[in-house]
Amino acid sequence: MTTETLTSHAPPETAPRAVRDTAGRRALTRGAKAADLLVRALAVLFLGVPILCVVVLSFSNAEVLQFPPEEWGLRQYRSFFGSDTWIDAMVLSFKLATVSAAISLLIGVPAVFALHRSRLPLKGLLQAIGLSPLVIPGVAYAVALYTLFVQFRLTSNMAALVLTYAVHGLPFVLLILGSAMARLPAETELVAMTLGASRPRAMVGITLRQLLPAIGASYIFAFITSFDEAVLINFLGGPGTVTLPKAIFDNVKTGLDPNITAIATLLMAGTGVVGSLAFLLRRKV
Amino acid sequence: MSSQRTHASGVKRDRRGRRGRIAAALSVAVAVATVTAACGSDSDSGGGSDTLVIAGWGGSFTAANKEFFYDQFQKDTGIKVTIATPGGGFAAKVAAQRAGNNIEWDLLEAPGGDTSKLVLDGNLERFPESLIKEITPLVADGAIRPGPSEPYYLDHGGTVNLIGCNTKLVKKCPTNPREFWDVKNFPGTRGITANNPIFTSLFALAGDGVQPQQYFPVDVNRAMTALKRIKPNVQVWSTSPAQMQQAVVDGEVAIMQAPNTVLVSAMKQVPQLKLHWDGGLLFDEGWCVTKGAKNKEAAFKFIKWYAEHREAQAKFTEKIYSGTGGRDMQKYLSPEAIENLPINKTGVTLVDGKAGAKQQQELGKALREILVG
Amino acid sequence: MLRMTRRTRRRGWQSTFSGLTGLGLIAPFLVAAGVFIVYPFVELLRTAFGEPNGFGNVGDFFQSPAARRTLWTTCLTSLIVTVIVVAAGAVLAWSLRTTKSRLTRMVIALAVFMPLWMGAVMKIYVFTVLLERFGVVNRTLTSLGVIDEPMQLLRTQFAVVAGMTYQMLPYAVLPLYAVYVTIDLNLIQAAESMGASRVRALRDVVAPLALPGLLASTVIVYVICVGYYLTPVLLGGATAPFTASLIADDIFNLFEPAQAAVASVLLLVVAGLVILGGLRLVGRERLRRALG
Numbered sequence A: 001m002t003t004e005t006l007t008s009h010a011p012p013e014t015a016p017r018a019v020r021d022t023a024g025r026r027a028l029t030r031g032a033k034a035a036d037l038l039v040r041a042l043a044v045l046f047l048g049v050p051i052l053c054v055v056v057l058s059f060s061n062a063e064v065l066q067f068p069p070e071e072w073g074l075r076q077y078r079s080f081f082g083s084d085t086w087i088d089a090m091v092l093s094f095k096l097a098t099v100s101a102a103i104s105l106l107i108g109v110p111a112v113f114a115l116h117r118s119r120l121p122l123k124g125l126l127q128a129i130g131l132s133p134l135v136i137p138g139v140a141y142a143v144a145l146y147t148l149f150v151q152f153r154l155t156s157n158m159a160a161l162v163l164t165y166a167v168h169g170l171p172f173v174l175l176i177l178g179s180a181m182a183r184l185p186a187e188t189e190l191v192a193m194t195l196g197a198s199r200p201r202a203m204v205g206i207t208l209r210q211l212l213p214a215i216g217a218s219y220i221f222a223f224i225t226s227f228d229e230a231v232l233i234n235f236l237g238g239p240g241t242v243t244l245p246k247a248i249f250d251n252v253k254t255g256l257d258p259n260i261t262a263i264a265t266l267l268m269a270g271t272g273v274v275g276s277l278a279f280l281l282r283r284k285v
Numbered sequence B: 001m002s003s004q005r006t007h008a009s010g011v012k013r014d015r016r017g018r019r020g021r022i023a024a025a026l027s028v029a030v031a032v033a034t035v036t037a038a039c040g041s042d043s044d045s046g047g048g049s050d051t052l053v054i055a056g057w058g059g060s061f062t063a064a065n066k067e068f069f070y071d072q073f074q075k076d077t078g079i080k081v082t083i084a085t086p087g088g089g090f091a092a093k094v095a096a097q098r099a100g101n102n103i104e105w106d107l108l109e110a111p112g113g114d115t116s117k118l119v120l121d122g123n124l125e126r127f128p129e130s131l132i133k134e135i136t137p138l139v140a141d142g143a144i145r146p147g148p149s150e151p152y153y154l155d156h157g158g159t160v161n162l163i164g165c166n167t168k169l170v171k172k173c174p175t176n177p178r179e180f181w182d183v184k185n186f187p188g189t190r191g192i193t194a195n196n197p198i199f200t201s202l203f204a205l206a207g208d209g210v211q212p213q214q215y216f217p218v219d220v221n222r223a224m225t226a227l228k229r230i231k232p233n234v235q236v237w238s239t240s241p242a243q244m245q246q247a248v249v250d251g252e253v254a255i256m257q258a259p260n261t262v263l264v265s266a267m268k269q270v271p272q273l274k275l276h277w278d279g280g281l282l283f284d285e286g287w288c289v290t291k292g293a294k295n296k297e298a299a300f301k302f303i304k305w306y307a308e309h310r311e312a313q314a315k316f317t318e319k320i321y322s323g324t325g326g327r328d329m330q331k332y333l334s335p336e337a338i339e340n341l342p343i344n345k346t347g348v349t350l351v352d353g354k355a356g357a358k359q360q361q362e363l364g365k366a367l368r369e370i371l372v373g
Numbered sequence C: 001m002l003r004m005t006r007r008t009r010r011r012g013w014q015s016t017f018s019g020l021t022g023l024g025l026i027a028p029f030l031v032a033a034g035v036f037i038v039y040p041f042v043e044l045l046r047t048a049f050g051e052p053n054g055f056g057n058v059g060d061f062f063q064s065p066a067a068r069r070t071l072w073t074t075c076l077t078s079l080i081v082t083v084i085v086v087a088a089g090a091v092l093a094w095s096l097r098t099t100k101s102r103l104t105r106m107v108i109a110l111a112v113f114m115p116l117w118m119g120a121v122m123k124i125y126v127f128t129v130l131l132e133r134f135g136v137v138n139r140t141l142t143s144l145g146v147i148d149e150p151m152q153l154l155r156t157q158f159a160v161v162a163g164m165t166y167q168m169l170p171y172a173v174l175p176l177y178a179v180y181v182t183i184d185l186n187l188i189q190a191a192e193s194m195g196a197s198r199v200r201a202l203r204d205v206v207a208p209l210a211l212p213g214l215l216a217s218t219v220i221v222y223v224i225c226v227g228y229y230l231t232p233v234l235l236g237g238a239t240a241p242f243t244a245s246l247i248a249d250d251i252f253n254l255f256e257p258a259q260a261a262v263a264s265v266l267l268l269v270v271a272g273l274v275i276l277g278g279l280r281l282v283g284r285e286r287l288r289r290a291l292g
Helices: A005-009 A023-058 A075-081 A084-117 A123-135 A138-151 A158-183 A187-194 A199-227 A232-236 A244-254 A259-284 B002-011 B018-039 B059-077 B090-099 B114-120 B129-135 B177-181 B197-207 B220-233 B241-249 B260-267 B296-308 B310-320 B335-339 B353-358 B360-372 C002-010 C019-048 C056-063 C065-098 C102-117 C120-131 C136-143 C157-181 C186-193 C198-226 C230-235 C243-252 C257-282 C284-289
Strands: B051-055 B080-084 B144-147 B150-155 B160-166 B190-193 B234-238 B255-259 B273-282 B286-289
Touching (some): A023 A259, A023 C102, A023 C120, A023 C157, A075 A084, A075 A259, A084 A123, A084 A244, A084 A259, A084 C019, A123 C019, A138 A232, A138 B090, A138 C019, A138 C257, A158 A199, A158 C019, A199 A259, A232 A244, A244 A259, A244 B241, A244 C120, A244 C230, A259 C102, A259 C120, B051 B296, B059 B310, B090 B114, B114 B150, B150 B296, B160 B260, B177 B220, B177 B255, B177 B273, B190 B197, B190 B220, B197 B273, B220 B360, B234 B241, B241 B260, B286 B296, B296 B310, B360 C065, B360 C243, C019 C257, C065 C157, C065 C257, C120 C136, C120 C230, C157 C198, C157 C230, C198 C257, C230 C243, C243 C257
Parallel strands (some): B051 B080, B190 B255
Antiparallel strands (some): B144 B150, B160 B255, B160 B273
């Protein structure tokens, strides 16, 4: 591997102390380098093998999951597209994620403005509350929400689930948009205003416009979070809210249906595209 | 007892928090209403007279029910079937729904060990006399359960937890629970199904020599001591059917106690697997209608439809080896299928679900200490 | 210029909104967070310290050896996962930062990102395929002659650690990469040109700059791990569950919501202590940045 580019850039051994470099120390450096390479290789292997596994298995024609597959074909994809249950779950998850991520933005964007551009008191506390869904132990959050859902009879209520997911996606808006906004000098808005623009116009025309990529990235992150949410739904789900992760979980628990490999491959391809977009948008900020 | 506590925590409130709760309730209502309006009304499930909300396990069991019953029922009657997959915890969830006075599910798809708990809690709808009269000639004797004076559910989805043995891995197979517990004379790694504390405890009692008539009330100490004794020889305590199936197929366990559905399914890959029905425990479960269900008429209509379609029941059974409540099912099933079903088998006990449900909490806690402690 | 500032001030123009406007802007957030975050947690506390025994519920929890052992398993396993994740994440992120080879960069980036997109449940389930008795790992090792007999991998703590590491690794790499980006690579060259070995350069120059970021990642990863539910259920054995499994069991099978709430609160306390520790060590801003 030619990854050790830094060494090639290191100056030739002209420095006086480098000349005195002992063999022992060089061995140490070499050892460290080898260890480093090993860790990297292992990590990439560890991350990559499961992915390859899923993709390979998805092209197996077998009725049971087994590796390596005995017969190749598109059976898993055919039965996925032929199954109402899977398609329904996928469509539901898609709708749910689309709407809830949009609501995350509706709630989050003004909140970020308030948190970064106003003299509101207790901003730190509010920010911390908004971020908490990301850092509180998942199952504790699920139990807490379960109490709410039972109390107010919300378990089959799609709207309640949408709102829950919207709040679940909020941290991404607060983080991504927040850090983007922190990097924007507030004075540009003022400049626009001194040039005659009204405040709303300055806000939309200058600040919001510059924030568009970050808003897009937040949306995508919130979308993926909702689309892929598998813990809360186990506590909060009701009739008509069998999302894709829930359907996969049910499936994995009661039987071994290799269809899920096809779904995972499609997901990787699909979200891969969306995710790269988010990454690019985020970097543009 | 325990269910009362569940109710109480949902209903009984002290006064101090009331104002806060009203504010919270208002906020929830406003928020939910706004989003409902924004999303359109497609979130509405249940309600109308031509829908039926069924709660099930998800996965292969629900898929088979859908394939052989729900889809055809929907076509025949025009009643729209919606499926929820809570995947377990039916008794707790129905109790919570009733406490909140918002019953979401009309029909429960064989809720396993929760069936009797639901009966005990008074959370099921009694079958109307007219329905009983209509279906009695079509269903097996004793299929309307738990008994003639309490017609609360119709036998369906019954499976038997029995002993399986992989003859490729061991020479001598235990043929009953006592031999299963005799690790000296019947060596081999074992697997025990542990997702229902009552069944695991009864199996342990049987292994310790208790006769089926003496199962209840469960001698908790005796059952747990027996489990502790065999624990070092148990490789897999399975908490889901899929887990046990994998362990059997992989040869991770040679001797196992598992549902016949799992074992028959595993036989496709492990033909050397032998089943021993002696000491088998039959689940007491079936189609239940939730007390106060919005669409209980549709639910009863479904039960009648189900009883009338024994060919569909046979196809269902042949697909996943779960039992059904039809009369004379052996006439509809192929001989090969009967071989692996609890039909004409000796030594299989129908577990008294009600007696079990009374001890569910106690046994669940004790089993947890044995497994984890 | 001077005139402009004066005019700005006279018209009350400022670079920030007033508190009242701020309140208006943040109102939807307040409602949503109040209903879906604050209120549920208040209720959780009420359940935990309510019936049947009030604060005695906590005592009831600790009376069960199984519950104690499970809480310990949860904390310890999470710690192991966190150490592995942060260590491997640090190396991967560093490679991503320093490599000039496009191929390496792409391979690492793909390896880090793809698991994020596989679907939460599949990401866990794929490990059953890998780790089962005749799964990919055992087959590879036996055919290579490393082991004679297939090892028991599935339903062990090893499987849980592997599965959790797989899910958390990307979440560590991304923020660490963001930290590294701020480190000037010329510093290493400078140190080396002064005769320091590579190891020493990394230790003395890079480590102090990266340490706060590493600590912050450690805190975040640990806190998320403690609440894991699906992975231990699907990959772990019934004899060493996570507190999360016990919680679900308490609610749905043992009908003891109070015990479930107590266990949840205890997880929150663990998480809270770790976060507080993190705040003291690295400060708020860094911890926030470690979230992504």
